[in-house]
Amino acid sequence: xxxxxxxxxxxxxxxxxxxxxxxxxxxxxxxxxxxxxxxxxxxxxxxxxxxxxxxxxxxxxxxxxxxxxxxxxxxxxxxxxxxxxxxxxxxxxxxxxxxxxxxxxxxxxxxxxxxxxxxxxxxx
Amino acid sequence: xxxxxxxxxxxxxxxxxxxxxxxxxxxxxxxxxxxxxxxxxxxxxxxxxxxxxxxxxxxxxxxxxxxxxxxxxxxxxxxxxxxxxxxxxxxxxxxxxxxxxxxxxxxxxxxxxxxxxxxxxxxxxxxxxxxxxxxxxxxxxxxxxxxxxxxxxxxxxxxxxxxxxxxxxxxxxxxxxxxxxxxxxxxxxxxxxxxxxxxxxxxxxxxxxxxxxxxxxxxxxxxxxxxxxxxxxxxxxxxxxxxxxxxxxxxxxxxxxxxxxxxxxxxxxxxxxxxxxxxxxxxxxxxxxxxxxxxxxxxxxxxxxxxxxxxxxxxxxxxxxxxxxxxxxxxxxxxxxxxxxxxxxxxxxxxxxxxxxxxxxxxxxxxxxxxxxxxxxxxxxxxxxxxxxxxxxxxxxxxxxxxxxxxxxxxxxxxxxxxxxxxxxxxxxxxxxxxxxxxxxxxxxxxxxxxxxxxxxxxxxxxxxxxxxxxxxxxxxxxxxxxxxxxxxxxxxxxxxxxxxxxxxxxxxxxxxxxxxxxxxxxxxxxxxxxxxxxxxxxxxxxxxxxxxxxxxxxxxxxxxxxxxxxxxxxxxxxxxxxxxxxxxxxxxxxxxxxxxxxxxxxxxxxxxxxxxxxxxxxxxxxxxxxxxxxxxxxxxxxxxxxxxxxxxxxxxxxxxxxxxxxxxxxxxxxxxxxxxxxxxxxxxx
Numbered sequence: 010x011x012x013x014x015x016x017x018x019x020x021x022x023x024x025x026x027x028x029x030x031x032x033x034x035x036x037x038x039x040x041x042x043x044x045x046x047x048x049x050x051x052x053x054x055x056x057x058x059x060x061x062x063x064x065x066x067x068x069x070x071x072x073x074x075x076x077x078x079x080x081x082x083x084x085x086x087x088x089x090x091x092x093x094x095x096x097x098x099x100x101x102x103x104x105x106x107x108x109x110x111x112x113x114x115x116x117x118x119x120x121x122x123x124x125x126x127x128x129x130x131x132x133x
Numbered sequence: 134x135x136x137x138x139x140x141x142x143x144x145x146x147x148x149x150x151x152x153x154x155x156x157x158x159x160x161x162x163x164x165x166x167x168x169x170x171x172x173x174x175x176x177x178x179x180x181x182x183x184x185x186x187x188x189x190x191x192x193x194x195x196x197x198x199x200x201x202x203x204x205x206x207x208x209x210x211x212x213x214x215x216x217x218x219x220x221x222x223x224x225x226x227x228x229x230x231x232x233x234x235x236x237x238x239x240x241x242x243x244x245x246x247x248x249x250x251x252x253x254x255x256x257x258x259x260x261x262x263x264x265x266x267x268x269x270x271x272x273x274x275x276x277x278x279x280x281x282x283x284x285x286x287x288x289x290x291x292x293x294x295x296x297x298x299x300x301x302x303x304x305x306x307x308x309x310x311x312x313x314x315x316x317x318x319x320x321x322x323x324x325x326x327x328x329x330x331x332x333x334x335x336x337x338x339x340x341x342x343x344x345x346x347x348x349x350x351x352x353x354x355x356x357x358x359x360x361x362x363x364x365x366x367x368x369x370x371x372x373x374x375x376x377x378x379x380x381x382x383x384x385x386x387x388x389x390x391x392x393x394x395x396x397x398x399x400x401x402x403x404x405x406x407x408x409x410x411x412x413x414x415x416x417x418x419x420x421x422x423x424x425x426x427x428x429x430x431x432x433x434x435x436x437x438x439x440x441x442x443x444x445x446x447x448x449x450x451x452x453x454x455x456x457x458x459x460x461x462x463x464x465x466x467x468x469x470x471x472x473x474x475x476x477x478x479x480x481x482x483x484x485x486x487x488x489x490x491x492x493x494x495x496x497x498x499x500x501x502x503x504x505x506x507x508x509x510x511x512x513x514x515x516x517x518x519x520x521x522x523x524x525x526x527x528x529x530x531x532x533x534x535x536x537x538x539x540x541x542x543x544x545x546x547x548x549x550x551x552x553x554x555x556x557x558x559x560x561x562x563x564x565x566x567x568x569x570x571x572x573x574x575x576x577x578x579x580x581x582x583x584x585x586x587x588x589x590x591x592x593x594x595x596x597x598x599x600x601x602x603x604x605x606x607x608x609x610x611x612x613x614x615x616x617x618x619x620x621x622x623x624x625x626x627x628x629x630x631x632x633x634x635x636x637x638x639x640x641x642x643x644x645x646x647x648x649x650x651x652x653x654x655x656x657x658x659x660x661x662x663x664x665x666x667x668x669x670x671x672x673x674x675x676x677x678x679x680x681x682x683x684x685x686x687x688x689x690x691x692x693x694x695x696x697x698x699x700x701x702x703x704x705x706x707x708x709x710x711x712x713x714x715x716x717x718x719x720x721x722x723x724x725x726x727x728x729x730x731x732x733x734x735x736x737x738x739x740x741x742x743x744x745x746x747x748x749x750x751x752x753x754x755x756x757x758x759x760x761x762x763x764x765x766x767x768x769x770x771x772x773x774x775x776x777x778x779x780x781x782x783x784x785x786x787x788x789x790x791x792x793x794x795x796x797x798x799x800x801x802x803x804x805x806x807x808x809x810x811x812x813x814x815x816x817x818x819x
Binding site for chain 2: 019020021029064078084085087088093101104108111114115116128129130
């Protein structure tokens with residue numbers, strides 16, 4: 010079965026860029042337009058890995074991670090934070106919030122896919 | 134649509150949200166949710182621009198965002214001065230995005246000046262390092278073919294790894310870390326401390342395990358650490374070299390860049406306490422599809438008119454069920470038509486938002502501080518109308534600041550606030566869209582206008598004009614009151630161009646002015662361009678349609694109200710004034726029927742140079758007609774704007790009242806020829 014990826018980002022452009030990168034390697038792609046939408050989609054979609062933006066309306070990325078890790082979902086599904094900032098401070102905050110890893114925007118398609126494979130162990 | 138197109142489309146939305154947010158910030162003060170929204174808009178533009186390598190946009194958005202972030206963090210308070218910088222920055226960002234989209238050069242001086250303004254607000258947060266977009270270094274280096282005999286150049290590392298409970302709850306798997314390491318070289322994995330407690334004492338919140346790993350690899354210790362980047366802080370980790378690589382191969386080293394985290398002042402957003410506004414769900418549809426649908430609905434309206442005509446011809450009794458059903462059909466068709474038109478309708482808000490920038494810039498250029506007040510931003514108008522209104526409206530707004538507003542000292546002397554106010558309003562009124570541009574300036578200087586018109590020979594020297602007539606001289610081609618063409622509103626465009634643009638949209642423009650109080654321009658436009666309300670009339674045995682939007686009233690005159698002047702000239706006495714009568718048939722070069730004056734009908738029409746009465750033989754009906762352009766099949770014909778298909782299946786021409794009134798009695802032979810040439814072509818096309 011193809012790896013199922015849920016991306017949460019309020020930017021249509023980023024969502025489309027992610028779609029191309031992810032569908033190109035044959036993964037399944039679902040996306041959500043803000044934090045609340047993302048948490049809702051999570052339970053519907055049941056993804057193998059989540060990619061989330063930080064700066065979003067209606068619940069930001071930290072809120073999403075907190076909700077997925079400690080809310081009703083209580084999931085240990087890998088969550089990758091996709092952010093414009095490469096500051097280590099932000100990475101530490103993401104890790105403390107429960108993120109599995111991070112990627113900096115703009116992202117390289119291959120690098121993104123490698124990170125997805127690495128945190129999920131997905132080989133195909 | 135390419136992702137690049139998506140990006141620029143999204144930029145438009147984001148820039149609109151930005152302008153919106155800044156306006157809200159201005160009116161309702163510093164609200165954290167608004168500041169967040171403004172920040173997000175700039176941030177998203179930066180994020181997307183980075184993906185397309187639009188460095189100019191990225192670097193500017195970054196500076197803008199950094200100042201906004203300081204506001205968000207409460208380090209900076211928003212005052213009038215900062216708001217002005219924000220407005221300028223938003224304008225500048227718009228320019229940069231447009232330049233990037235059109236791949237044109239940017240105006241660096243303008244940008245640098247705004248950047249400088251922004252920098253004064255960076256405080257001590259000025260970044261030590263230049264902002265850069267180093268992509269995250271991947272800790273998974275390309276799989277290397279390692280020749281066995283080269284093992285001497287490889288290093289051997291001992292790794293002690295004891296995961297904390299948080300490592301698992303963050304979604305990590307030790308085996309995946311091992312997997313990653315194994316791709317870097319030869320890896321051995323040993324489980325340590327196999328001191329698993331008794332079953333009852335097992336703590337299920339974490340794994341009490343630790344591993345000792347041994348890795349033989351070409352990679353350096355730094356690269357090894359990178360493999361643990363995501364789990365660092367979530368485990369006890371010790372990496373010790375047992376033997377170092379004897380001679381690291383330069384080629385390999387260069388393939389493995391070291392990561393350079395760039396410190397940034399930006400702090401992640403904290404959760405907002407206020408309930409944020411949920412965005413309205415929208416659907417993006419290809420415009421072509423909508424236009425095809427509109428076309429089809431047009432056919433439906435024609436078809437409905439035809440069926441109605443056929444049924445009427447059957448002469449059924451008034452109680453007939455068919456007539457009731459027909460009424461329902463008409464109502465439904467109209468509902469569908471309105472619904473489809475609503476898809477093309479867009480609020481004028483983005484257009485208005487652009488105008489606030491025009492006012493700001495015009496104010497700066499002329500040294501007259503001015504602000505724009507808008508009302509009715511939610512008023513919806515056909516997309517094409519909005520697009521085609523942008524230029525005339527820009528011109529009118531510039532005019533209002535440049536010519537409408539008085540100089541500051543004059544304003545103060547008149548007891549007015551120093552800052553001038555330009556008002557822009559939109560509203561729906563009886564099936565039309567009304568747009569008003571008004572200023573609170575000194576009003577029109579009628580003496581000067583009349584003098585200019587006389588000097589330029591636009592009016593006869595002995596003419597006596599009413600005040601509204603003088604005001605309307607502004608719309609004459611070749612009129613410009615400004616002594617010198619100012620670089621602002623001049624540009625060789627007069628109000629006549631504005632009037633023509635409005636007329637091309639099937640609308641009309643008028644002007645009112647109060648001395649000392651200001652001037653108001655009013656534009657009346659039809660809601661849509663595809664369907665319009667018209668009078669079905671007949672002229673010289675031809676059935677034609679006159680757009681209702683251009684008609685003020687219809688009159689069946691009595692003979693004593695019609696006065697003859699000269700040989701052919703006739704005037705209608707209409708409530709204490711005289712209105713010239715234009716014979717439509719004659720004007721179009723058709724044979725005028727011999728008829729008595731009291732057998733004609735007059736359509737009193739407001740046109741650019743005043744009012745005139747169009748003489749027609751009969752008015753049959755008032756109905757919606759579908760506008761079919763003739764431009765492609767017949768070219769442009771004087772006096773005719775388009776055609777439509779009536780219920781009886783016949784083609785009727787739609788009159789261009791403006792043009793007919795303008796050419797007046799001097800009906801050109803050309804129009805006649807064109808009209809006669811055109812008819813067979815139309816019949817064939819049908």
